[in-house]
Amino acid sequence: MKKLYILLIIGNLFSFQANSQQLVLETGKAITSFDYKNSQGNQLDNLQSTNQNYMYVGYRTKIFKDFIHVSLGTNYSTYGAIGSDTSVNSYFEWETSYLGLNLGLDFRLFNIKKFNFYVKGTFSSEFIIQGTQTLNNTVYDLVGEDDFDQTNYFFRAGTFIDYPISENVKLFIQYMGGKSKQMRNSVSNSDQEKLRLVTHNFGFGLFIKLKS
Template identity: 40%
Template sequence: MKKITLLLLLIASTTIATAQQLYVEGGKTLSTFHYKTSEGNSLENLQATTHGFMAIGYTNQLFTKNLKLSMGLNYAGYGAIGSDDLVGNYMEWNVSYAGLNVGLDYKLFYIKKASVYIKGALATALFVQGNQTLNSRVIDLKNNDDFDTALITYQIGAGFSLPVSESLSFYAQYLHGKSSDIASGDAELKIASNNIGFGLLIDISKKYKQ
């Protein structure tokens, strides 16, 4: 975990020093949990829930004009809802994480002025707050061994960008992600997510050239 954080910080310092665009993004995350007990049994009947996310950061051309490196900060919510038909339990989770993300965008082709790209990203985040509802009982997840830990998420997807003016572009993208195992002990807990985001790209390259 420390090695990944140091790598992200190194990329951050390099990107900020040579940034060409600033981005601001917001959107919705449809998430659910994949949980297995230490015996390998899955928790069935978990349904996805919708949460918001926001991000801000920098992008910079990397090696070729079609490849861009992005780096920024993000705040995202995740959760799931379910029930246990055997004993009649109702369960719901709502958690929030804040962290650092690094991504690579590769431009595939143009449709008139709009460019279509694919994207891969890696994010590391720390638990901010969260709770679990079990029937009528609400449990604070702060200091919980499963959730109050670092979250590493891998994402892949695609999007398109459309220039609005010489210094401003609008973009929309979809990313599917899955986290590393965050469960304590021999159990397994991963967060799966589907993000739909909308953002603005602000060209600041002229400022850096001055």
């Protein structure tokens, strides 16, 4: 099923290429954390965010003059968190890697000389390709676990600034923040366990103009 999903991603990218104007390459750092509540509905204390990496490759085209653009691409992202429970003297850490399909829409607000300022929103559908949980000195594989091994949906919003460095290339810096849908649904009224991924992405990249 996952191999079919990857093929669909690649197929969508190539079918989109005919109408695309720019190749987008992006990388950066993501401050990630877990929004977690246990079965009693209480948040886990001492759960800290971690710095992770992400990459994105896609295509971008204008749909209304130079003000509104749509983009489609694939993203590879890592998410994680660390924490401890002093009451039972335990330490825990999560680190997960996801591959996803990303759809975005951006609007140019204004420009100052050659700098263009945009707001942007994205939706992505992601699935886990690798993940571990460390509990004290024991490491567990998260692939196949119900809480993580499911399609994960992200909504993000943010802003970016681009600047032309040549006739065909623009450099941009970007911030995007968001939260995933609930990764675990309650199975009964007494079970209030919930898990969401929270990210703050800080990145930079290139818009590369494609030939007609």
